[in-house]
Amino acid sequence: MERKESSVPDIADRKISLPTIKRVALANFDLYSNNPNVSTVIERPVFFLIGANGLGKSTFLNTINFTITGAIPDPSRKFQSAQDYLRNAGRADRSEDYFSGRISEHSRSIASATVELAWSNANLSVTRDLFGGTGVSRLAIEDVVSGTIDVRPSSEEDSNDLTGLYHAKILELTGLEDFAQFVFLMHFVATFDEGRHLLMWDDAALTNALYLAFGADPVAAKAADKLQREMDRESSRARNVRFSARHVSDRIKQLADLLEGTETDDHTTGAELQAQHDALVARQSDAEQRMRRKQAEMLDADLKWTDLSASLTEAQLEYRRLFSNRLQLSSSVEHHPIVRATLSEDRCGLCGNVHVAAKIQAALDKGECPLCDSVLDRSGGDAAAISELQRLDSEIARIRDDLDTILRSRARISDEFAAAQATEEAAAEELRQFEEKEAAGLVKAQSGSNFSAIQLEIDKLEKERQAFLAQSEAHYRKRDELRNQLRSYEKALKEQYEAGSERFVPRFRELSEDFIGRPIDVDLEHRQGANDSGFGLRMRMDDQLRAQSDSVSESQRFFIDIALRMALSEYMAKGAATLLIDTPEGSLDIAYEARAGSMFSKFVAEGNRVLMTANLRSSQLVLRLAGLQKSDGMQVVRMTDWTDLSEVQRSEEALFIDAYNAIDGALN
Template sequence: MSAERRQTKLPHLREVALNAFSLYRVKPTVTIDIDRDVFCLAGANGLGKSSFIAALNYGLTGGVAPPNVRVEQLSRYQRDASAYGTKYFTGRIAELDRPSASVALRFRVGEFEYYVRRRFFAAHELEEFSVSDGEGRTVVAHEPHMDAEERHRLYEVRLVQDTGLQTFAQFVFLQHFVFSFDEHRHLLFWDTRATELVLYLALGLDPSLAKQVDELRKAAAAAGSQARNAQYQATLARNELERVTGQLRRKSGVDESVMDRYRNLQSDRERITVERNALRTELADSRLEFAEASATRMRKRLEYDEAFMRRLGRTSAGPQLHAIIGQSLSDHQCRICGTQHSTGPVAIKAAVALNKCPLCTADLVHDPSDAEEAQERLVALDQELAAVSRRSTGLAKTIERLDGEVREKQRELASIINEVSEMQAHHELPSEEEPADADEGLLRDRISQLEGSIDVLLGRKEEHLRLRAEALASYEPIQAQLKSAWNEAEVEFVPRFRRLAEEFMGLPLQVTLDAGSGISGMAHLALSVSGTHRRRSEQLSESQRFFLDIALRMSLAQHMTSGSGPACLLIDTPEGALDIAYEAKAGDMFASFTADGDQVIMTANVNTSQLLTRMAERSGRAKMQFVRMTEWTTLTDVQVEEEHLFEKAYGAIEEALDNGGSEPLAALND
């Protein structure tokens, strides 16, 4: 069946304006006219080149491609990209600039010129939107009083209409996955889920087919999941049916005296468990009270020592009031070394009698001015210490008692559990979860309910399997259209891809369609190099993977727009992955893509590589616009120290631009 070929028109950028883009410290507000097929923003590491590409995509779509994304549904991907945009620009745009920071774009879609401006933290809003035709006449006028979200919805409807796509979510997906190669280096070639959606949209088929495939796969997955859930629930019901049936069988065949003992044991188990848990709670409370009493005792001891030292400085009558001295005298035992005396430590008595400190023998100064008050304070503290000591001692005994009671309850519980287990093993008694005294009539009613539930669940499973089969049957004719479209595309798309890719690789390549098997087998592209299949990305070098994927995007974009206008790619150039041999080849590939008017908006490092130099030689100033990013933001200390190297590299590229473009591009492409 031959598929009807449809053309797609893509945005072709003409102007970019960033406002309050704090990342660019020197020029946070900058406007750029893009008037050539190649626009290159060149700078050093860490200056915000990747953020420039992200800002362009955000201006077009209201979102930024998330890293490590898995595309399941296009509408969900659009939502995730919008949410990630807010996260992405947070930190790149200063907090004070958040309300005013915006990106404005002027671009053409076919004969129409669009102007949009959106704030960076309002993904679903447009501050300005207008459309004019090729004669400059206003087609959609900016309405200042229109709600910003309504203005964005109007933009979505108009863009879908002019691009020839089916939904705005399709445009967002294509812009991020095909028309951009950003810092995440997502490889389309080896992402079968994304590739299949791209093929439906890129091979000239009705865009609604991509939406239908998306919905059919979603319906098939949902039906399959619901069928599995119904089977799982039926299995659970069947297991319960077996348990209840066994319970009824056991109830009919067990001696009543055994059942009585079994019921009593279960009752004892529940009672003892409650008692043990109550004791555990009481024990935990007592331990907490003991900890608090110990802390209070320590605090009171410190207060007593401080009061005693103050008293000691005022009077000689107080050493015997200190807790250590007083206890040593009253107990006839030294509290320092533990020696027992018949009438009390003689040395302590002698020192107190001589008005000296019992520990250091220093003379004590007599100051009776407030002796009575200090003595009263010491007496009060001594009483408080005694009280808290008694409380601590009592709590310690309570803890010891409760701990023993808990252990005893645990032993009783273990004994009951062992007896219950032995009875269950010998008499086929019900498990712990089963009520031992369940009525036979209730059990038979439950059996009837479970049998009915199993029948219903198995019926649901069959219905869901039928719906899944219908989705599969609806998918097959769409898959046939995809195969037919690929057969036609092989005439243009495949040679175009081979020409671009082989210009970079220098090796013969082939790409074929693997249509998959059924709705679960996704259609994808199979690559071979020099006759050898490369089904895994690691079978190629890093630079080969990156630039073959860029070549795929270039050829897809050209195929989609063939006869309807230029294509435009946004590329954060991965030139760091290139070795010397491939630098110039990559520049040739880029120049070949733009030879017939297609557009590349690219960022690149300024270095001694041949990529930018070769592009400049091939394109010249007539086709290539070169902007120095080092004028937009501040350099690091290391970059400032070596700024002359940047100037040297810039100079080489500028010279190549001045001298380039003289050789006919047609001759270069031969």
């Protein structure tokens, strides 16, 4: 759908071209048991995936984001910088941990996801395997003008090359400066997921979003992001060094008190203090040595267990081989493991019945098979083999006894090791606390009446303190330099926001007031403290400042935050903007559900698109949106076509059918 003429000013001069999601395809995604190879074409402005709790709606959105960005959205998502966030969220272990609970072991090696992205001049189809790293495994690039399609990888390309090519193409098509900015926009602005992260009340993330939306260009946004990160690090380093300087100052004061004779007299002589210290050192050393011995004993027990396990396997294999060779001779029956176990335990090795050994032995003594009463061959021609079977049987029994002993021994040693480790840690902590408390007294005891030695220690510590203070000052100077550089970017952003707010703020008001039905306004707040920098949007409702998220109700803050994302995305985008929303309709009453549906409809009316998920319930949000969009503007996909309902849900399946029918009725 093309953007319609409206009161919203033309924003075609913006530098960021955001992609439209055209298709999502999953391969061997067996969380969706009825359709593990889902392929969904996004045909209409509103795509609504609707289903019951626990069927995988949130997983669908997270998988889309993973495929597009190579990172799973972090629900805790404390933002410091785009680069730091991507470094954490893009770790392979995070994505593997996420999908491990959703994809079966059988499908791990073959599960993948593909998303097709569209711009006005190009289409990208990107595929990532769900396990084995976060790189791109397949990439298709279509030039819309020429119609040519380049499919990768070719035989000479590996995943790193392909991922780099994908990143470069994303930057070329979006106009962004680095891929971390794209990940930030997708996770923090374009996605409102189950984590319910609130952009409006996260000043660090909001500052980065404002730079991308209102800044002169993405290069400036990247530079400001880097300066903010480095400024924060210099402040942190300065504070850490200052803390070290204060700790040294405390030690200097203790020693100075000794020289002045003002130290507290606790009637403990220097010799006694030194003796206590020596005893604590010896105790800590003994505890450490015992811990190391127990660690070595545990390793030795593990090695013995490994050797005995190998010996047992070898003996059992040899026994089976020899017994198999003798199987045709009925005389080997009495040496069969089941028969021997039955005789030794007086319990049938097949059915578990007890007191049967005498009956089995009587059959054997008569030369009969205890199972079928056949006459046994007593020719005795295999005496050597029987003897070897007896030897192996004894060997297996001996090894099993040894294994049982080793198991008991290892359990004991493991407990002893844990106790020794705890003792060592306690001794080390007691020594540390003693040295910290009695630092001055120990110096006095070790120097005796030689006060010059104490003065030398004070002089040494003073040099150390001055070095710490000099380092701290250097870090603060560096922080101030960075802050001054950052101020020029902040000044430019502030001016650009003031110009852009004439378009952005009215659109935000229009969307949020359509939901909340009360006057809303936002003002840009510029933080300019010594250790503080950046921006926030301070919201007013009914002319009352709502500076904290808890100053509005849960439903209000969720949908006001979604309205902010809509306004920001729409403002920064050259063309259509797309949002991914895990709908928080459970927090709304009926009246607000309907108004939220109207807010979404107003957003897509400007040519934008929404991929949404919602619970299958009698939701006025879905019904209002369906009634406004109709079947031409809204595509509803039933998750019950993808996967099975739970037992509880199946018992109420008629309710789900009624809910589906209500939505279908609103669409048509």
